[in-house]
Amino acid sequence: MTSIYTSPAGARTIEAKYGELLAGWPVPAQHQRVPTREGETFVVASGPADAPPLVLLHGSGSNALMWTPDVAAWSERFRVYAVDLIGEPGLSAPARPPLTSGAYPLWLGDVLDALGVARASVVAVSLGGWLALDFATRHPERVERLVLLTPAGVAKAKVAGVLGAVLLKPFGEWGKQKSVELLLGPEVRRQQGSAEFVRLMSQHYRYRREPVPVVDDAAMQRVTMPTLAILGARDTFIDTPRTAARLARLVPSATVRVLPEIGHLLPAQTTPVLEFLTSP
Template sequence: MTGIGAFRSPAARARFHAAYDRAFERLWPMPGEARDVPTSFGTTRVQRCGRVDGEPMVLLHGAGGSCLSWHRHVAALGARHPLVVVDTVGEPGRSVQAGPVRHGRDGARWLAQVLDGVGVSAAHLVGFSYGGWLALQLALHEPARVRTVALVDPAGFAAVRARFYLWLVASGCAALTPPSLRDRAAGWLRNATLRDADLVRLAVAAVAFRRRLPVPRPLTDDELRAVRTPVLALFAQHSAVHDARRVRARAAALLPVVRAEIVPHAGHALLMEHPELVTARILALASTSSPAAGQASHWS
């Protein structure tokens, strides 16, 4: 898919931005600085927060999301690292796309330009779902920019299942129901995001956004073997995106430096279901040092 992502009308954009600003005011847990970073793909909104010293950490949300997807993780991660929390260009958020992102290499170029714009030479990358695919693209194409990669039920290890799109439709319908029914649907669908009223309102407003980003093509065996950065891959046992056992086995077999784990009793919304576990695993990875270049081993 190529083209430029945008809202269907100025009124729809205004409604979304109002919902975004309300949600940000209610949910964002720490002070920081919002910055609009120019790139060749458009202006990218980032939130700078957390420590002023130490190794930076970049947080990348999933498809249809925004930086607010990380609101339950920012305080703990920011206590240990300077954070760059991104609204991905081409997604409903405060970024404004101006050029097409045609494939993974374009995604890596965009992310490298964002890092340049905030003065970060290299960082720990953390990506959820589609954001995990983008993190892998930067690790593949710009390895010097990446210290570690933490992936939370990521795309990129297998083709996205048709079941995922059914899950999205069902979750969208559930978002329109009264809170009591929505809470029950969150359990049926294994989608804890439905229990976060602010994010639900934001998702409803985001329906008016036309997304034009590429489908996350699975990395080939050779591409995965070329990712020498230490990787943490957390797969949800009941993910709608992929078969957790198969993608975990593929990650463990092909990534040279990896800890691949299946989180039991979790769905694709792992980020919202188990924030403490996810945060602890991310911090544990970032505290490790990379092995010597070219050394094949498993991080644990």
């Protein structure tokens, strides 16, 4: 199996930086390592142990750190589990089974079982959004509410933004910064910690190249739980109009919001997501 990093030294660099940033987690937390069929999975757990469970799934090229702006508010009402996806630059196993294999919903089921969570609300972004949606179509009884932030897999992905970012990369640090902005949107300028971590990974991490499969109509119609989708109108990855249209047509329980002038990286959605999760 090809390593997800360019070298063992690169893997150690990413892991060390991740550990350094995890020390700044904004609320008290427990670090858990749970067994799954794909290997050990790392989870950051916050909030009261007896509160309703909330599972967070990040996107590709990311880890649990992406939830640091949200976790303080959400952990007041929920037992929050920020899960490091397998095959990504976190502390979970580097396993990358094919996205079409059906392995990822099985893996997520293992994670929930190991955490003792029979049913949970799920908030997920990008690749994590595809995984959450796929899991919800197969196991709707295990998902209380579903929040999809710029989710992959609802419509075929764009390629123009990715190609543009690749063309900018040879132009030194300016090109790298512009590449990050082109891919993620202008919000990245206000999240420099994220941009710095992305640049570090561009040196040491092998991003996924496999296209995300589109969830078919019949499966989408099995998503019956209350669902909130938030999209960026200027997303260079996600085909926002088609994603919004498919969700509206196939998931009657879905509320779809499109944010104007926003790319793939959304501004903080802490409050609207919390309001949705706690609404009657």
